[in-house]
Amino acid sequence: MLMEAKPSTSPATFVDKIVVPGDVVLDLSTFTNETIKLGGGLRQDRDAISVMKAGKLKFSKPNKYWVESSQRRYVPCMEETVLGIVVDCKADNFLVDIKGPAIAFLPVLAFEGGTRRNIPKFEVGALVYVRVVKANPGMNPELSCTDAYGKAGEFGLLKDGYMFETSTGLSRMLLSSPTCPLLEELGKQLSFEIAVGLNGRVWVNADSPSTVVVVSNAIMNSESLSGVQQKIMVEKLLQRIK
Amino acid sequence: MEVDRTDGRTPNQLRPLACSRRILHRAHGSASWSQGDTKVLVAVYGPKAGTKKNENPEKACIEVVWKPKTGQIGKPEREFEMILKRTLQSICVLTVNPNTTTSVIVQVVHDDGALLPCAINAACAALVDAGIPMKHLAVAIFCCLAESGYVILDPTKLEEQKMKAFVYLVFPNSILSVLPEVSSTMKGEPMEHGIITSVTHGAMSENDYFLCLERGRAASAKLSDFLRRSLQSKVPGDSSKAG
Known part of the structure; x- marks a missing residue:
């Protein structure tokens, strides 16, 4: 019974939830001899790991924690x-x-x-x-x-092509693996080149300007869409231009 | 104690709140916050390179620009800028991006009382939207002491003019924590009972001040809940409303 009661206070309760600055998500005094890695948006204050940015708390096995958020401004980070x-x-x-x-x-x-x-x-x-x-x-x-x-x-x-600015969250989504449904659907029917920077800049190039316009509009419209919504949006878009 | 308020509210009742984020296209973070008819629009730009003269280059600097609804900026607006700047400095983590400046531009859309607390709440939401690192959030509340000695919260412009004294109070928001209850409190008091800013105008007795503080704290819990809910709403462009 004791074992079952414990998880209610464990850090897992905050994972995949939206947290706001100030929330304390981990208590280091409950960790024994473990290494944990903190990513963006988290800071350590003695035994407490607290949040600095609003966003979704993510956890990746075995020991990485970070807050996923989206900004218009970029703060440089090694190896990005x-x-x-x-x-x-x-x-x-x-x-x-x-x-x-x-x-x-x-x-x-x-x-x-x-x-x-x-x-x-x-x-x-x-x-x-x-x-x-x-x-x-x-x-x-x-x-x-x-x-x-x-x-x-x-x-x-x-060279050539078209560059536009989006949020850092959108560019991270475009770079996610497996390939995000938006790019997969677009890639099935159109041929284009794309370069995505984690600083929220996206460059698109294709043979015809109309393809560039379609692809960049599709990306800019997908800011707050889920995977399924992206698919539907692309399908509608491609039907209309045919 | 019966108090007659022109809009039929009880003394502790706040006006309807509304908050929407990411409403300006070019700003790095923006938010509008309204309490009844008082509405403020805040844009955040930055962090930008370099700090201004007389600022510590080893820390991030926050710059506040107050834009009144009409006319020139005067002494009261300068005071608002100063209070807002000090408040924001204490809730932001200034050591993450040293030698940078973050500009906070406050545009008053309409003033119907409790303007500065409304601006503080809006600025806090806008900073979160811009992703500026923060220690915790802040919620601001306006407490008024009327001639007859009762305390009312969140007054309208008319009520504000009739008051003999008032106080702006800013509290930390109530945080969620995995820590056991005992360690998240400071000397037996919860974190959200701390005071970030307290500015009083007019003559007020000690007892009245503590009464204001107590009422303010009670109301700040509600504001804090609202702020959390509006920050957690999935689409930042969507406005959330509360009664």
């Missing part, structure tokens, strides 16, 4: 891939706007096989797909155009 806009070119760095509090630096040598001799040329206003490699508070974040192995991968300049 973002879409940046080049705002200035300096001798050592490109200055890139990633929607964060501070301008980010993209070193001119942070490209595959980058040397002083072959510095890439970016014009002001160019859109680049980059990875955040340093994000310390009080410093400008640093970006890189290579993956962790130093390969260019998909990173680099995005």
